[in-house]
Amino acid sequence: MLRQLLPAIVQTCSEKGVTFTLNISLDGQANVHDEIRQRDGSYNDAIESLQIAVSLHIPTQLQCTVSSANVYGVEGIRHLAVKFGVEVVFRLATTISRLNNHEKIRDISLTDHEKSFFADFISSPATLKKTKQPNRRLLYLDLARRLTQGGTRRAPCYFQHEGVMLTSSGDLYTCSICDSPMGNVFKQSPYELYFSPRTSEQRDKMINETCPNCLHDQSGAWSPIMLAKGMLANHPAERLLKRCRIAASFFTNGPIMLSSSRRFSRNKPTLPITEHSSNLVKTALLIGCYGGEHVGDAAILGGVLMRLHEDFEIEKALVASFRSDRTRRWSESLRDCIPTEVIEYTDESIEKVLPTCTYLVFAGGPLMDLPGVLIRHLSTAIKAANLNTPILIEGCGIGPFRLKLSMAIVRRLLEMASSIRLRTQASIDIASAWGLAARLDRDPAFDYLDMRAKQIGHKPPLPTMLQHICKTPRKLVGINLRPLWQRYAKGHLRPQQMRTIEENFLAELGQAMKHFHDTIRFVFFPMNPDQYGFSDLSVAYALKDKLSLEIDYHIWEYEPNVDEVITFLQRMDGCITMRFHASIFALAQKIPTIGIDYGIAQQSKVGDLFSEAGLGDNVSSVEKINHQWLIEKFNSIIES
Numbered sequence: 001m002l003r004q005l006l007p008a009i010v011q012t013c014s015e016k017g018v019t020f021t022l023n024i025s026l027d028g029q030a031n032v033h034d035e036i037r038q039r040d041g042s043y044n045d046a047i048e049s050l051q052i053a054v055s056l057h058i059p060t061q062l063q064c065t066v067s068s069a070n071v072y073g074v075e076g077i078r079h080l081a082v083k084f085g086v087e088v089v090f091r092l093a094t095t096i097s098r099l100n101n102h103e104k105i106r107d108i109s110l111t112d113h114e115k116s117f118f119a120d121f122i123s124s125p126a127t128l129k130k131t132k133q134p135n136r137r138l139l140y141l142d143l144a145r146r147l148t149q150g151g152t153r154r155a156p157c158y159f160q161h162e163g164v165m166l167t168s169s170g171d172l173y174t175c176s177i178c179d180s181p182m183g184n185v186f187k188q189s190p191y192e193l194y195f196s197p198r199t200s201e202q203r204d205k206m207i208n209e210t211c212p213n214c215l216h217d218q219s220g221a222w223s224p225i226m227l228a229k230g231m232l233a234n235h236p237a238e239r240l241l242k243r244c245r246i247a248a249s250f251f252t253n254g255p256i257m258l259s260s261s262r263r264f265s266r267n268k269p270t271l272p273i274t275e276h277s278s279n280l281v282k283t284a285l286l287i288g289c290y291g292g293e294h295v296g297d298a299a300i301l302g303g304v305l306m307r308l309h310e311d312f313e314i315e316k317a318l319v320a321s322f323r324s325d326r327t328r329r330w331s332e333s334l335r336d337c338i339p340t341e342v343i344e345y346t347d348e349s350i351e352k353v354l355p356t357c358t359y360l361v362f363a364g365g366p367l368m369d370l371p372g373v374l375i376r377h378l379s380t381a382i383k384a385a386n387l388n389t390p391i392l393i394e395g396c397g398i399g400p401f402r403l404k405l406s407m408a409i410v411r412r413l414l415e416m417a418s419s420i421r422l423r424t425q426a427s428i429d430i431a432s433a434w435g436l437a438a439r440l441d442r443d444p445a446f447d448y449l450d451m452r453a454k455q456i457g458h459k460p461p462l463p464t465m466l467q468h469i470c471k472t473p474r475k476l477v478g479i480n481l482r483p484l485w486q487r488y489a490k491g492h493l494r495p496q497q498m499r500t501i502e503e504n505f506l507a508e509l510g511q512a513m514k515h516f517h518d519t520i521r522f523v524f525f526p527m528n529p530d531q532y533g534f535s536d537l538s539v540a541y542a543l544k545d546k547l548s549l550e551i552d553y554h555i556w557e558y559e560p561n562v563d564e565v566i567t568f569l570q571r572m573d574g575c576i577t578m579r580f581h582a583s584i585f586a587l588a589q590k591i592p593t594i595g596i597d598y599g600i601a602q603q604s605k606v607g608d609l610f611s612e613a614g615l616g617d618n619v620s621s622v623e624k625i626n627h628q629w630l631i632e633k634f635n636s637i638i639e640s
C-alpha cells in the first residue's frame with residue numbers, strides 16, 4: 001500500500017509546491033520499539049516503510065523520542081540511520097499538558113546518570129558529524145549543556161513569534177507545549193485568534209515562563225554568529241584548530257614548565273601517617289583522565305580509594321574531572337569506599353582545593369602520550385610541589401609514547417613523586433631505566449572487584465533486562481569488543497586500513513559464531529558505551545550486520561556499573577574480551593576467557609595481561625585472528 005501511496009503523495013506535493021519529507025518514528029531496535037509503541041510488529045512495519053521510502057528515493061528522516069526506556073539504544077538508532085543513508089533527529093520525551101502525559105513522562109524521564117549519557121551522545125563528534133543542519137547541532141549542544149550543567153534554554157524557537165499548532169479538531173495553540181488553546185478555527189477566524197489581546201498576553205507569559213525551561217526540539221533562527229559556530233561544530237577545520245591549539249600550548253609551555261619544575265627535586269617522602277599533625281580530614285586530590293572514563297576506570301578508582309584509605313589513612317577524596325557529570329556517574333556507583341566529591345579540573349578549582357589536601361595523587365589509568373592532559377598534570381604537580389604537598393603515583397601504567405616531550409613530562413612527574421606504585425612490569429622497567437624506584441602491584445581494579453564480588457555474593461538476582469537476555473538452555477558467552485585506535489598502532493595507519501582490519505576480524509568472529517548457532521547464545525556487553533572513549537556499541541552493531549539471523553546474538557544496550565558487570569559475568573560460561581578492563585573483569589571472575597589484543601603491529605596491554613597471567617594461548621592479535629582458532633576456543637568453553 002505504502003509503495004503505491006508514497007509516490008502519489010510526493011507527486012501531489014510537488015505539483016502544489018510543497019516540500020515533502022517522510023518522518024518515521026523509531027524509538028529503539030526490535031522489541032524496544034515494540035514495547036514503547038505497545039504493539040508487536042511495529043518495528044518491522046517501521047523498517048519496511050523505511051526500506052520502501054529509501055528505495056523510492058523519497059526524502060526521509062527518522063525521529064527518535066528518547067526516554068529512560070530507550071536512552072541506551074540511541075547509538076543503535078544512529079547506526080540504523082547511517083546504514084539506510086538517512087538522518088535521525090533525537091528529541092527528549094517532553095511533558096505536554098494537552099496530551100495529559102505528565103504521569104507517563106514522570107515515569108520515563110531521564111535520571112541524572114541517563115542525562116549525562118545522553119548529553120555525551122548528542123554532543124559527540126559522531127552525532128554532530130551525522131547531523132547536517134547547523135541549527136540542529138546547536139540545539140543538541142544547548143540541550144547537552146542544560147542536561148549536564150542546568151541553566152535555561154538558549155535555543156530560539158519559531159513558535160514564539162511565527163508558528164502555531166493546529167489540531168485535527170480545529171483547536172489553535174501557540175505551540176505544541178502550550179496547554180490552553182487560543183480558540184477553535186471552526187468557530188472564529190484564525191487571524192482574530194492569533195492577534196487577539198488574550199493570545200498576546202498568553203504568548204508573553206509563555207515566552208517569559210515556559211520557554212526558558214522548554215526541552216522541546218523546536219528550533220528557530222539562530223544569530224549569524226551562532227549559526228557559523230553551528231556550521232563549524234565538529235568541522236574538520238575546527239578539529240584541526242583545536243589540535244593546533246593543544247599542540248602549540250604543549251610545545252611552547254611544556255619545555256618551560258619542565259624547566260621550572262626542575263627546581264623541585266624528588267618531592268618530600270610521604271610522611272608516616274602519625275606524623276601528619278593536621279586535625280583536618282585527610283583528603284587526597286585525585287587527577288588522571290577523569291571525564292573520559294568507563295566502568296573499568298570506575299573499578300580502578302574504587303581500588304585506588306581502597307589503597308589510599310588502607311595505606312595512607314585518607315578519609316576523603318576529591319576527583320578532578322574535565323567532564324564532572326560523567327565522573328560523578330561513576331563515583332556515585334562505587335560501594336564501600338571513602339566519600340568522594342567530583343570537581344571540575346580547572347586551574348581555579350585546583351588552586352582552591354589543593355591547600356586543603358594531604359596528597360596529590362595520579363590515580364590509575366595510563367600516563368601516556370596525551371599532550372593536553374599531560375601539560376595540565378604537570379601544572380598541577382608544580383602547584384602541589386610549591387605547597388609541599390606530597391605527590392603519589394598510584395596504580396598507573398606508563399606509555400606508550402610517540403613524542404619525546406610527553407615522555408619527558410611523564411618522567412618529570414615520576415621524579416616529583418614521593419611514592420610510585422605501577423601496575424605492569426613493562427612500566428616498572430621504564431621507571432627503572434629512568435633511575436626511579438617503583439613498586440609493582442596488580443591493577444587496582446582487581447582489589448575493588450575482589451571486594452565487590454565478595455559483597456554481592458554468588459549469582460545475585462539479575463536486573464529485568466538481563467533476565468530476558470540470559471534466559472536460555474544454551475551456553476552463554478559474553479562478548480566485549482572495542483573500536484580500534486590509531487594510537488595503539490605501530491606506525492601510521494590510514495583510517496581505511498584500520499577499517500579493513502576491523503572488518504576482517506568481525507568476519508572471522510562471525511564465521512566462528514555461526515558454527516555455534518544452536519549451542520551458544522552470544523551476549524555483547526559494553527564496557528564503554530559512551531562516545532568519548534569510542535563506544536563499544538558501535539562495534540556491537542557492526543558485528544550484528546555481519547551475522548546471519550540464525551546466530552543467537554544479543555546486545556546489552558546499557559551503561560552497566562561495576563556490580564552489574566560482575567553480576568552479568570557470573571552468568572556467563574565464557575567470554576571473549578578486547579577491552580583491557582573487560583579482560584580484567586572476566587579473569588577476576590575466573591571465567592574461561594579469550595582475549596583479543598587490539599594492538600596493531602605491536603602487543604597491547606591485553607596481550608601483556610594474558611601473558612602475565614600464564615594465559616598466552618588464549619589471546620590472539622586482532623590482525624591475525626582466524627575463525628578456526630576461535631572455534632577451537634569456543635569448543636573448550638562448551639566442554640568446560
Ligand code: SF4
Pocket residue numbers: 156157158159160174175176177178206207210211214215216218
Ligand atoms: S520554546 Fe517550547 S514552549 Fe517556547 S514556543 Fe517553543 S516549543 Fe513552545
